[in-house]
Amino acid sequence: MKVILLKDVGGVGRAGEVKDIADGYVMNFLIPRGLAEQATPEKIASHSKKLAELTAQKEKDEEKLKTIVQGLMGVRIEMKLRATEKGGLFKTVGPKEIAQALKEQKNFTLPIEAIHPLEPIKTIGDRVIKVSAAGAESELMLKVTAS
Secondary structure: HHHHHHHEOOEEEOOOOOEEHHHHHHHHHOOHHHHHHHHOHHHHHHHHHHHHHHHHHHHHHHOOOOOHHHOOOOOOEEEOOOOOOOEEEEEEEEEEHHHHHHHHHHHOOHHHHHEEEEEOOOOOOEEEEEEOOOOOOOEEEEEEEEE
């Protein structure tokens, strides 16, 4: 039976694929659990149209992300955190905190996966943070100071 997979199914296929699968498996497992639906010509046409729209939207989002990453070159952000007298921080600064500071200070929204500090930041000082996403790379300056 031809089906359109609605979710990833191990050993069968990924979401959105049209597959020819044994009738019993489809009727007793995939359809009752909402993992697939029977592929009729109307559903296949509708699915193809949705897939084209999603692909176009994804390309548009990647271009927007690429523009944002390229615009970050040379941007400086500052974080004021609690620190010891010797300059050690009470908590480590990672990509999540950097993304949040970037959004608050410069109004840039980046996925956490795009931010690559060379090492976890545990002391005050200036750092160069590498940012890469959608085929674009950039560097920004992070200044960590004691509050």
